[in-house]
Amino acid sequence: MKQWTYGGMRRRTRYSLMGASALLVALVVAVVLRKEAPPECARLLPESDAIVYFDFKPLRLVTHYDRTAVPHSPEFQRFIDATGFVFERDLDQAAFAMHRMPNPNGPNGPVAFDEVFEGRIDGKRLTAYLNTVATSSEIYAGHQIFSVPVEGRTLRVVMLGYDMVAASNTPTPEQIHSILDRYRSAASPFAGSSLLGARYSEVPLLSEAWGIGKIGLPFADHDKLQMLGLTLPIPADTTFVASVRYVHSLHLRVEEITDSDGSAADSAAALSALLSMVKSMQQNQPVTAPEDVALQQMLDSLKVEQQKNRTVVTGTVPLDLLKKVTGSPDVSAPVQ
Secondary structure: OHHHHHHHHHHHHHHHHHHHHHHHHHHHHHHHHHHHOOOHHHHOOOOOOEEEEEEHHHHHHHHOHHHOOOOOOHHHHHHHHHHOOOHHHHEEEEEEEEEEOOOOOOOOOOEEEEEEEEEOOOHHHHHHHHHHHOOEEEEEOOEEEEEEEEOOEEEEEEEEEOOEEEEEOOOOOHHHHHHHHHHHOOOOOOOOOHHHHHHHHHOOOOOOEEEEEOOOHHHEEOOEEEEOOEEEEEEOOOEEEEEEEEEOEEEEEEEEEOOOHHHHHHHHHHHHHHHHHHHHHHHOOOOOOHHHHHHHHHHHHOEEEEEOOEEEEEEEEOHHHHHHHHOOOOOOOOOO
C-alpha cells in the first residue's frame, strides 16, 4: 500500500512538473511571438500601397521633446483645449497606411491616408469634440464613425478602444470599416494586410520607426521622388523597406527593392553621385552650432551599397541633430 502511494505521488509530481514546463514554454513562445509580431496599430490597417509606423515613447525618453512648447494654429489649439490631447506628450504609437489615388489632381489629392493612433486619450472629451465638428456620423460594428470636413476632404474618425483612435480620409468608408473589422478580430499577433505579411519580416528587430511598400508616395512629383528640394533618381512607385533604431544614436537603413541586380547597380551609382554632391555642398557651409557638426557627421556616415537587387543606404543620426529636429529643450548652446 505504501509502495503504491509513493509511486502515485511520484507520477503526480512528474505530471505537475511536465505541466509547469509546458506552461513555461507556452509563455516564452507567446512573448517571442508578440515581440516579433507587427504592432497592433499596424495590424489594424487595411490593404494599402505603403505602411509607416512610429513608436514615440523611446524618442520622447531620449530627447524630452514633450517638454517644449510648440506653437499651434488656432484651429488645432481648439482641438487641444477641447480634448486635452497633446500630441507631443500623449501620443505613444502611430501607424499610417497610404493609398495612391488614380487622379493625383483630383479632389482627394495624390495620396489618401488611414491612421491608427495609440496613447493617453480621454474618450468622453474626444467624442464631445467630434460631435461639435462632424457633419454626420454612422454606426458600424458597434462604433460611431464621425465624418469631419477637412481641407476639402472627409475625415472619418472612430474611437476603437480607451487608448486607440482610427481615422481615414479615403474617398469611401471602406477603409475605416476594414479597420473596425480587423479590430474585432485582432487577437492574432500575425494578423494584418498582405503588405504587412510580405514585408514586415524584413524590418530589423526593435526598430522604433519603419516603413514598407511605396513609402515615397507623399514625396512624389512627376513620377520622381523629391526630398529636401532634391529630385532623387528613384521612381515614385519604388518599393522600400526603411527602418530607424536607436542605439546610442539613431541608426537609419533604407532598402530600395528593384527588379534586377543591374537596376540596383544603376540606382546605387546614381545615389552615390548625388550623395557626394550633397556632402560637398555641406562642407562649404559655415559651422556655427553643434547641430551643424551633427549634420556633417550624419552625412559622413551615409553609405550606399548594392546587395543583389537592392540598393541599401545606411547611416547614423547624432543625438544633437535629433534633438534639434524634434525641438528638444536641451540642445547645447551655439559654438562661440
